[in-house]
Structures are given as C-alpha cells and as structure tokens.
Amino acid sequence: MKNINISIVLALFLFTSCGEDYLSPAPTAAVSAGGYYKTEAEVEAGVINMYDGIQGINSTSTNDNHGVQVEFYLTEMRSDNTRTKNGEGEPAQFDNFSVEANNGIVDDYYRSFYNVIFRANTVLENIGAAESKAAQFEGEAKFVRAYAYFNLVRLFGDVPLVAGLIAPLDTDTQFTRVGTSEVYSLIVSDLETAVANLDNTYKNRASKAAAQGLLAKVHLTLGNYSEARNLCEAVVGSGFSLEPNFKDVFFSEGNNEVIFAIGFNGDDTRDSQNYSAEWLNAVGRTAGVNYVTAEAVAALDAAGGNRTAYSYRQDAIQSEQNQVVKYIPNGDSSLGIDATSTDPTLAGNDWIVLRYADVLLMHAEAIMGGSPNTTDPAALSSFNAVRERAGLTGVADITKEALLNERRVELAFENHRLFDLIRFGMAQSVLSEFAANNGYSFAATDLLLPIPTREIGLSNGLLSQNPGY
Numbered sequence: 001m002k003n004i005n006i007s008i009v010l011a012l013f014l015f016t017s018c019g020e021d022y023l024s025p026a027p028t029a030a031v032s033a034g035g036y037y038k039t040e041a042e043v044e045a046g047v048i049n050m051y052d053g054i055q056g057i058n059s060t061s062t063n064d065n066h067g068v069q070v071e072f073y074l075t076e077m078r079s080d081n082t083r084t085k086n087g088e089g090e091p092a093q094f095d096n097f098s099v100e101a102n103n104g105i106v107d108d109y110y111r112s113f114y115n116v117i118f119r120a121n122t123v124l125e126n127i128g129a130a131e132s133k134a135a136q137f138e139g140e141a142k143f144v145r146a147y148a149y150f151n152l153v154r155l156f157g158d159v160p161l162v163a164g165l166i167a168p169l170d171t172d173t174q175f176t177r178v179g180t181s182e183v184y185s186l187i188v189s190d191l192e193t194a195v196a197n198l199d200n201t202y203k204n205r206a207s208k209a210a211a212q213g214l215l216a217k218v219h220l221t222l223g224n225y226s227e228a229r230n231l232c233e234a235v236v237g238s239g240f241s242l243e244p245n246f247k248d249v250f251f252s253e254g255n256n257e258v259i260f261a262i263g264f265n266g267d268d269t270r271d272s273q274n275y276s277a278e279w280l281n282a283v284g285r286t287a288g289v290n291y292v293t294a295e296a297v298a299a300l301d302a303a304g305g306n307r308t309a310y311s312y313r314q315d316a317i318q319s320e321q322n323q324v325v326k327y328i329p330n331g332d333s334s335l336g337i338d339a340t341s342t343d344p345t346l347a348g349n350d351w352i353v354l355r356y357a358d359v360l361l362m363h364a365e366a367i368m369g370g371s372p373n374t375t376d377p378a379a380l381s382s383f384n385a386v387r388e389r390a391g392l393t394g395v396a397d398i399t400k401e402a403l404l405n406e407r408r409v410e411l412a413f414e415n416h417r418l419f420d421l422i423r424f425g426m427a428q429s430v431l432s433e434f435a436a437n438n439g440y441s442f443a444a445t446d447l448l449l450p451i452p453t454r455e456i457g458l459s460n461g462l463l464s465q466n467p468g469y
Contacts, residue, residue, distance in 0.1 A: 091286060099446070101469045114148075139211070161178045242385060249352070251337050261350040309325070312413075368400065373400065375396065380396070428447075
C-alpha cells in the first residue's frame with residue numbers, strides 16, 4: 001500500500017489485496033496510474049485499492065496511513081464512552097478535550113481519508129475502461145468518496161473539496177476549505193449515484209443498502225427527516241435482519257445484520273488490524289486505550305438485557321478498569337468468543353461501519369423528526385425490535401432521550417456516540433457535564449478537531465485553522 005498525502009495528488013500506485021472479498025492475487029508492483037487503467041480488471045484493482053486505503057496499514061510506524069484503525073480515538077474517546085487507561089501520552093488529549101493541532105493521530109486520520117478520496121477519484125477518472133462494470137465501479141467509487149467526506153466534514157467542519165484528479169500545483173483546490181453545505185452537496189449526490197448503480201452483492205464493498213443507510217444518516221444530520229425515513233424503509237425491505245444472538249453480530253462475520261464492514265484477515269501482516277489489541281492491557285504499542293468510562297458502564301448496566309456482557313468486561317490485570325468486549329482479538333472463553341488470530345496484534349476482526357440495528361434506530365429517529373417524542377406505530381416497531389433482541393420489554397412512547405440512550409447502549413464503542421450527541425443537539429450539555437465530573441475542560445470549539453499543523457505548513461498558509469486551536 002502506498003501513502004499519498006493530499007498534497008501529492010498524482011503519484012505511483014502500489015496495490016495490495018484486502019481480504020477474501022477482494023482480488024486474489026493482487027498486483028504488487030508500483031505502476032503509473034496514467035498508464036495502468038486499460039481494462040475492466042485493472043479498474044477493479046483500483047476499486048479494491050479504495051477499500052485497502054480505508055483498511056489502513058497494520059503497523060507501529062507513525063508515518064503510515066492507518067485508516068479506520070485510528071478512528072476510535074477521534075470519535076469514541078472524544079465522547080463520554082471511552083478513555084485511555086492511564087491518562088498518559090498523546091492519546092490522552094482525546095480523553096480530556098485538549099487535542100493539539102500537531103496531534104499525530106489526527107494527522108494520520110486526515111491524510112488517510114484524503115488518500116482514500118484520491119483513490120476514489122482515480123477510479124472515477126478511469127471509469128471509461130471499466131466496460132460492462134462501469135456503472136457498478138462508479139457507484140462504489142462515489143460511495144467511498146462520500147463515506148470519506150462524511151467523516152471528514154463531521155470531524156473537521158469546512159474542508160478542502162477535491163472532487164477529481166488535479167494537478168500537483170493546484171494548491172487552491174488542495175488547500176482551500178469550502179463550506180460544509182458544499183461538501184454535503186457532493187456527499188448527497190455521490191450517494192444517490194451509488195444507490196442507483198449498486199445492488200446488495202457485497203458486505204465488504206459498497207452496496208445499495210449501504211448507500212441508502214449512509215445517505216439516511218446524512219439526511220438525519222441535515223434535518224431532512226422524510227428523506228431519511230424513506231431510505232431507512234428501503235433498507236428494511238431489503239432482506240436484512242437482526243441477529244438473534246447479540247454476540248454473533250461481532251464474532252460471526254458476514255452475518256445478516258451487517259450491511260457494510262471493512263474486512264480484515266487474521267495472521268496476515270498486510271490485511272490484519274491491531275486496533276483491537278490496543279484496547280487490551282499490556283498488548284500492543286499503545287495498549288490501554290479505548291477503555292470504558294464509568295458513565296458508559298453505568299448506562300449499560302442500567303439498560304440491562306443481554307448486550308452488557310458482550311459490550312464491556314472487567315480488566316483481568318487491573319480489576320478497577322473495564323475493557324471493550326466488541327472486537328476483542330484474543331477471544332474470551334467465558335463468553336464463548338474465539339480468537340481471530342494467533343497474535344492479537346494481527347487480528348482479523350472486521351470493522352462494522354453500518355448494521356441493521358443502526359438503521360432501525362435511525363428509522364425511529366426519522367419518524368420522530370424534531371419532536372420530543374413519538375408514539376408512531378412504525379417508529380415503535382423499529383425501536384422495540386432492537387430492544388426485544390436485547391431481551392428488554394418494548395415501550396409505547398419513545399422520547400428523544402430514550403432514543404439517544406438506546407443508540408448508546410446498542411451501538412456502544414462502534415464510533416457513533418459523538419456524532420449522535422452532535423446530531424441530537426446534546427453534545428454541549430452532555431460533554432460539559434462529563435468533563436466537569438472528570439476534571440476535564442470542555443468548550444464548544446472542541447466539537448471540531450484541528451486541521452493538522454503539517455497540512456497548514458504544506459499549504460503555505462492557505463489552510464485556515466479551526467477556532468480554539
């Protein structure tokens with residue numbers, strides 16, 4: 001895999017495989033993008049390369065692009081769900097809302113996802129060579145580009161909008177931040193194309209349902225509730241279902257609840273991940289991150305049901321600490337969970353981006369709209385289906401607070417909590433209280449991350465910084 005910063009917009013490609021759903025064998029030699037894409041198979045290699053960029057590199061080097069493997073720092077650890085074990089080092093900046101502009105993890109994620117955008121734009125630039133699969137590959141590329149921009153715009157606010165391959169000296173496009181409304185316009189357009197062009201063949205590649213579900217979340221973020229409801233109902237009618245056993249959602253990969261996941265292969269140095277090893281004690285390079293907060297423990301315990309045991313567990317080494325159970329790489333015999341690799345730092349746990357329970361809860365949210373509660377039968381049906389799978393009794397009235405809490409306990413540690421708080425308009429109050437209770441200092445400006453110092457330096461001052469940094 002070759003790292004391509006946003007400042008290097010046209011370079012050599014190095015392709016690698018990305019799991020069982022992907023090309024095998026994959027080309028391994030660096031070649032010129034301009035001279036490579038001549039056949040449908042070669043364009044598909046570029047398509048696979050997009051997912052490889054999201055997957056990221058499993059390494060301990062701070063110079064590599066780790067893709068989705070570092071996303072939990074920027075999301076869960078900036079919410080009231082998780083923290084570092086010891087409150088030490090650069091990761092602790094996410095705990096206490098003191099992220100600095102030169103934070104290497106923020107820089108890693110920023111350049112990783114602009115690299116993904118570059119890969120998607122490269123596919124779109126060469127789509128003419130795709131022959132009979134041109135529409136499918138266009139849909140996949142636009143889904144991936146929209147997914148990357150949706151994450152970036154929510155994390156950083158106004159960002160540079162690179163909607164195609166550009167000359168290396170086109171610094172205005174590379175480094176000029178555009179308004180969020182313009183970024184969202186591209187996201188919506190890209191996802192609409194993906195919905196039109198794709199079917200539901202894949203779970204580790206883009207699909208129609210994945211595009212519909214992601215677009216529904218985009219419309220909820222924008223306050224377009226009727227559009228979101230229609231999209232959720234389209235997914236509900238597509239044949240997905242809740243897994244009867246909550247554990248199987250995470251440890252029986254490719255199950256019927258998963259709509260879109262990033263694939264990883266255990267014991268494969270190229271296609272494994274080490275993020276879940278970092279969540280353990282004394283395993284990995286920065287072991288002891290993404291530990292469960294007391295607030296999240298209390299929420300899960302209060303909710304009850306069968307999700308709690310498969311959401312967090314007591315640390316066997318430090319009993320006062322609690323670890324995330326979802327995605328544990330080395331298994332847990334007491335929970336009936338098998339290891340996904342012989343080495344936890346070469347784990348094979350897929351990362352679930354979108355699953356059916358999320359869509360059901362979005363469906364209830366879309367029906368509720370801006371109201372404080374709803375008794376709508378369709379909303380209750382979706383909401384109660386999630387609760388009943390958890391072994392809980394259904395309700396006759398859904399409040400905004402109940403829905404936010406249900407999303408917290410159902411989707412705990414899946415990188416949704418921060419975005420949910422922001423979308424529900426509760427981030428300021430919830431995170432201010434959380435910070436005060438834990439000796440942190442939270443301000444509204446902490447809801448956006450800083451533009452990385454390195455990018456501002458490369459831009460020669462064209463890139464502006466977010467307030468508060």
